Amino acid sequence: MEQRLPQHIAVIMDGNGRWAKDRGLPRSEGHLAGVNAVRTLVRECRRRGIGYVTVYAFSKENWQRPEKEVRFLFELFLRFIRQELPDLMKEDIRLAFIGDRKDLPFTVRQALEYALKKTADNRSMVFTLAISYSGREEILQAARRALAANLKPEELTEEVFRSFLYAPGTPDPDLVIRTSGEKRLSNFLLFQSAYAEFYFSSVLWPDFGPEELTKALDSYACRTRRFGRTSEQLGGQTATEGKKHE
Numbered sequence: 001m002e003q004r005l006p007q008h009i010a011v012i013m014d015g016n017g018r019w020a021k022d023r024g025l026p027r028s029e030g031h032l033a034g035v036n037a038v039r040t041l042v043r044e045c046r047r048r049g050i051g052y053v054t055v056y057a058f059s060k061e062n063w064q065r066p067e068k069e070v071r072f073l074f075e076l077f078l079r080f081i082r083q084e085l086p087d088l089m090k091e092d093i094r095l096a097f098i099g100d101r102k103d104l105p106f107t108v109r110q111a112l113e114y115a116l117k118k119t120a121d122n123r124s125m126v127f128t129l130a131i132s133y134s135g136r137e138e139i140l141q142a143a144r145r146a147l148a149a150n151l152k153p154e155e156l157t158e159e160v161f162r163s164f165l166y167a168p169g170t171p172d173p174d175l176v177i178r179t180s181g182e183k184r185l186s187n188f189l190l191f192q193s194a195y196a197e198f199y200f201s202s203v204l205w206p207d208f209g210p211e212e213l214t215k216a217l218d219s220y221a222c223r224t225r226r227f228g229r230t231s232e233q234l235g236g237q238t239a240t241e242g243k244k245h246e
């Protein structure tokens with residue numbers, strides 16, 4: 001039987017620092033190893049036919065990290081965007097972005113906007129980078145834009161509200177993965193994760209490879225997604241047996 005796949009996987013990549021510490025290396029080495037894991041994740045998801053992958057690369061709260069680490073991370077993002085572009089084109093992957101663009105250093109913003117434009121017509125998969133992202137801020141800016149649009153209160157339906165979020169065309173995540181044993185949402189996709197399934201892995205992000213992804217997908221396939229309905233209404237089926245929720 002064919003396994004039911006999530007359409008959208010969102011990942012909270014955690015544990016780069018601990019991965020480096022375990023090896024007596026500086027934190028930067030953990031982030032470097034984390035980039036390889038991102039690359040592998042994107043490739044694997046595309047190969048398996050998952051349509052949307054979102055990675056939480058840098059939260060609004062991460063600005064509080066030591067300046068040296070922040071600088072290193074943004075250099076990494078810049079290099080990553082530039083280096084991945086040819087492969088994204090070859091593999092027909094569209095790059096997308098959620099977060100606060102005005103916070104980004106100019107060079108990163110420039111490279112990002114170039115890559116967004118260049119990959120805009122790619123159709124095999126959407127790979128979204130969440131950088132300087134905050135779920136609460138996303139909801140607040142949507143509310144501000146809705147107010148600025150002079151909508152009447154009754155016109156602000158869920159559908160209209162969604163149109164003010166950062167990526168209205170991206171479906172809600174079906175599966176949210178967090179690595180390194182932490183079990184928190186940490187301000188990630190707060191509005192969109194309302195009915196997501198969660199998968200917590202104790203593996204540190206740089207070690208999260210294809211085998212770990214398979215475990216997450218197997219776990220997802222066994223879940224019964226009820227969306228507020230009773231299991232009787234759904235016939236006691238799991239995600240393996242077809243779409244129940246739409």
Ligand code: FPP
Pocket residue numbers: 013014015016017018019031032034035038055056057058062076077080129180205
């Ligand atoms: C969490 O590990 C990781 C981050 C805050 C940064 C995420 C960045 C990467 C995975 C590398 C770059 C990504 C892209 C998309 C190019 P941590 O530093 O919080 O680890 P710790 O909790 O063990 O200290």
